[in-house]
Each structure stands twice: as C-alpha cells, then as structure tokens.
Amino acid sequence: MDQPVNATRPGFSARHLAYHALAWTVFILYELSIVFYVSDTRLDHAWEYIGYYALNMLLFYTTSQLVLPLAFRKKGRLYLLLLLVPLQLSGYILLEYGLEHLYNTLRSFPRQVTLNQRFVVGFIWRGTYFFGLSTTFWFVWRTLQHQRRISRMELRQLEGARARAELEKDLATAQSAYLQAQINPHFLFNTLNFIFNQVQEGAPKASESVLLLAEVMRHSLTGVQADGKTSLSAEVSHLRHYVSLNQLRFRFPLYIQLDVQGVTGNYRLPPLLLLTFVENIFKHGDLTDAASPATVQVACRDGWLHVATQNKTRPFPPVQGFGIGIRNVRTRLERLYLSHEYRLDIREDDGNYYLNFQLKLL
Template identity: 35%
Template sequence: MTMGLQLRIGLFKKLDYKLLLKHFAGWVIFIIYEVSFARFSIGAFAPLQNYICYYGLNVLLFYFNAHVVLPFAIKSGRSYFVIPVMMILELFIYLVLKYAIDTVLAFSIDKIPSQTVYIKTLLLPNIYRGISFLGCSSLYLAILRVLMFRNRVHNTETIQLKTLKEKAELERNLAEAMNAYLQQQISPHLLFNTLTFIHNTYYKQSREASQCVLLLVDIMRFSLDEVSISGKTNLAKEIAQIQNFIELNQLRFDYELYIDFQVAGDMESAQIIPLILLTLTENIFKHGYMKKKEGEAKLHITINAQNELRFASWNLKKHQPEKKRLRSIGIKNVIKRLDYSYQHHYKLNIRDEEDSFGVELMMQL
C-alpha cells in the first residue's frame, strides 16, 4: 500500500472530530485575517456570498490537490513529470471556475466586466492566488507524509523494543531454569544408590518405610528423566507419579489423610511438560489439612476427546504463619512454565480463601 493511498484511507478512518475542529479553526483564522486586511486596505467589506464562493473554491483546491491529485501523481511512478502537468491542469480549471464565479457575482449587481478588462486586471492575481494555494497544499501534504513516516518509524521501534524485551525475558527465564536444573544434578546416581541401600537394609524391619523409599526414588527418577525434543512427557507418567506421591503421603500419615482423587480420560496419548500437575498436587499436601472426613480434599484430573485437560483441586488450609505461606514458590514457577510453553492456551484460576484453597487449570495439550 502506497503512502498516498494510506493518506486517503486515513482521511476517512482516522479523521476525528478534534482534527476536523483544528482544520476548521485554521481556516477561520486565515479567512478572518485576510478579510480584516482587505477591510483596512480598501475600507469596505464584500458581500457575504462572495466570501462563501471564493473561499469555498480555495478550500476545495487545497484539499483536492493534497488528497487526490498529488497522491495519484506520486503513485504513478513518474511524479517528476505528472505532478507539474496535473498542477497546471488544476490551475487552469481553477481559473475557469474563478472566472465563472466572478461573472455570476458581477451579473447579480449588473457590473459584468469585459474579457479584456478581466484579463488585464484579474488574471494575474487569480493565477498568483491559485499558485499560492497549490503551494500551501503541497506543503501540507509533505508535512503529513513526514508525520506519517515518523509515526511508522516510532511504531516499528516500539515493536522492536517489545520483541527485544520479550527475548530478554525468555533468556532470563531460560537461565533461571538452567540454574535450577543444574542445582538438581548434584550426584543423582549417588542419591539413588543410597536410597536403594536404605530400602534393602530396612525392608525386613519396616516395609512401610521401605515402600516410602521406593516411591520417593520413582518420583525423583521421573523428575530427572530426560524429556523429548518438545520438552514434554507422557501424561500417563505424570499421573502415575501423582498416584505415587499420594501413596507416599498416605504412608507417612498411616492412611489418615482424606482425599478424593479421580482420573478420567485417555491419558496415554497426551503429552504435557513434566512436573506441572505434580507440583500443584504437592501444594495440596504441603499447605492442606486433610485429617477431617468432612474436609476431604478434592483432586480431579480429566481429559476430553479434544485433548483439553482439566485439573481441579480443593483443600482446607493448615494453620501456618503468613510468612511461611509466602515463601512457597511452586505455583509461581508453574505459572512461568505455563506462560513459556502454552502462552494463551491455558487458564489458571486460583481461589485463595481464608480457610480453603482451590486451583483449576484448563489447558489445551
């Protein structure tokens, strides 16, 4: 789209009342100045219809040249030739219309001048008048084009700055994620071997403790497993670790925790970034109170045929100091990872009430 066409479109789309008022005020000031100057020069005012006709013609010439003729000439690709020709044609039409107006207004007062007198006395002033309005109109268009160019440059720079900011934010998040990942790599094999040794050593003395160790090893191994190129893992594996985590906590508290855990849908074919659902589940056990049957925690995970996942949890709160609750960064990290991987394809609603806490996550996998 050429700049001339943009100007014409802008004339209709972007011209608001404030801009129209500014143009109107400018013309009023200009006309008052000229009429006042003429009044002090010749000592009289012309009839009102003269001002309406002459200034109407001048205003028409001004905007027709700026928004029709010049944009068309620039678009033609041969503006150096087309612009002078068309402006001469404009000036000729202007002189013809001016002569017609002069004749009509003179006829109304029975003072029609001869063509010879008209040419000698009025032709050069009319030519000068037409050229001055064409020049002002061309300057007006040039200013519009400069302002449009500056606006375009400003918008481009704004977009570039926004892109750079987003890139810097992504790089910072990536650096934080890499740092967190490296912190988790402290001799994982040593840790697994140690936990296996504890399991084998105390299996006969306490089967519950040994079972806890095995569940913990399975969860930790899942958290350190390499994912696919897309950064995702099988949803069924994530659900399995949630089941392990629930079982681990039930063993810790002698199965005295009340939680309604339900899973529905085809989990085998779906992919998800790992540890999202597991972190939200951990939040239930970390901050929730589940030792009352009437305050049973809820954890429902479903996926439909359109691959839309719904994670919904609710639990009563433990009585904890406010500072301790504020130190929890699990959900904050979940939000960062969701923003990075799913952007506008998820909705996370958190209901943090005085005695209870609920999370609902809807996402398109």
C-alpha cells in the same frame, strides 16, 4: 497495537479537525485584516469571502487528499501531476468565474465579469498559491509520518531486544539451577535403595516412604526426554506417588481423591505441570475434613487433557509463596503454547478453591 497508517493521505480525527479549523481561522483573519485595513474594500461585501475561501479550501484539500496521494502512491506516477494540476487549476478558475456570476445576481451594483486574461492570470496565481500551501502541508505531514514509523520500528526492536535479554536471563538462571541441582541419579537411587533395605523389616511405613520418594525423584531427574517433555502416563504415575508419599508423611489422615480416566502414554506435555496443581492443594488446602475431601480429576477427551481440582481452603492466611507455582505454570504455558491451545481458570468461592485446566495434547 499500532493502528494502520495511510502512507500517502492525511487522516482527519476530531483533534486534527480542530487544528485545521484553528489554522484556517488564523489564516483568513490575517488575509482579511490586510484586505479591510490596507485597501478600500467595503465591509458590506465581507460575506462574499465565504464563497471565495470555500473554493480555496476545496483546492487545498483536493491537492492534499487526492492529487498528491495519487501521484506519490507508487513510483513512476509523477506524470500524473502534469495531468491533474492543470485540470485542477482549470476547474478552480471556472468555479471562481461561476461564483462571480452568482454574486452578481445578489449584488446591488453588479460588476462586469469577463473570463479575460486578467481574470485567468489572477486566479492562476491565487490557485498556485494554495496549491503550494497544500503541497507544503502534505510533505511536512508525510515526513512526520515517516519519522513516527521509524520511531515505532525502533521501539519494537528495543522491546524485542529487551524480551530476548529476559529470555536469555531466564535461560541462564534455569541452567544455573539445573547445574546446582544436578545430582548423580545412580548414587541417589542406590542410597535410597540401601535405606529401604535397612528399614524394610523394622519400619514398613518408613520403607514405603523411601520407595515412593525414590519413584518421585526418579521421575523428576530422569523423566524428561530430549524434547523437554514427558509422557502423560508418567506424569500421572508421578501424581499418584506424590499423593501417596504425602499421605504417609502425616500422622493424621489426609482426604484427597485422585480420579484418572482415558490417560495413555501417547501424549506428551511439559514435566511437573500437573504436579504443581496437586502440590498447591497440599500446601494451601484443608485436607482434614472427611466430609469434604479434595478432588483431582484427570481425563483425556478428543485430544484434550482436562484437569479439574477442588479443595477447601485453610481458615488461616496462606503460607509464604502462595500463587508462585501457578504463575510459573502460566509463564511456561505462554511460552510453549498458543493462546487457543490451553485454558487455565481459577476461582475461590465460599471457602473452596476451584481449578480447571485444559490443554491441547500434541
């Protein structure tokens, strides 16, 4: 996430302070090299330049941190420059005058210091020089900040376009899958009913399987309403049929317990959401231990759906596709709900798989 940027005042991070210190060092050495090697200034007065450059820095930073930000923060405030700049230069000259008197108390041979025209004009030129340096620095900094903001905006637009392209791709894929899987429901159900009637007397277990399969397919094909959601009660009925159908598929018993409490048809949720959790148990869990059956608890409390599952994990490596269904559930939840409207926690501990899911019902 981008940090907020002050649009008119340069900041001072540790890195920026290092850059400023380096720039001032180079600048001061450059000026002092001219003073000491071109003129006849005595080296025993070199310490006096500490105060001079301190005042120059003060002028530089009050310009870039106070005067220019105040004048350019809002439109129509440039008149402040006509007020602040003369005040700033006047203060600079008076401080230089006071510094000269202070140095006179420390010099072996005091100089005559007079606030005359030569003194004032000299420091007006010096002050204007540093005011110009500070103004150049401030405008360069502001231009760079503006370019960075434009770059960040372009990057956000690019990321938004990329995200929209991904959504459009996912939508096209989903539409294609839907069209490929779109079978005439009446034809399918009539065929299943015909098979049910044919095997009902001779193979009651097979006929029950066909009936359960018909109910499962009915919910999958026709259970979704116009808003893209299904009722919670229909989803729970679908779970019951799915569990019963899987128990009929195998010649050995599967131990799984489904406990439903407080579920009504007044709430709606994305279709096949709960089925993914139960399907995950049948695909990857060990349901052959009567002493440790898998459990699925579904309850509604205070406008929230609570789902908790627990099952033993298989002792051998998971089958292909392990975790894909759960990832798809997370993706659907992220797109349909806010982060505080759901919670999905999964953990594995000592050969057991635990899933806890909470969803705000709307």
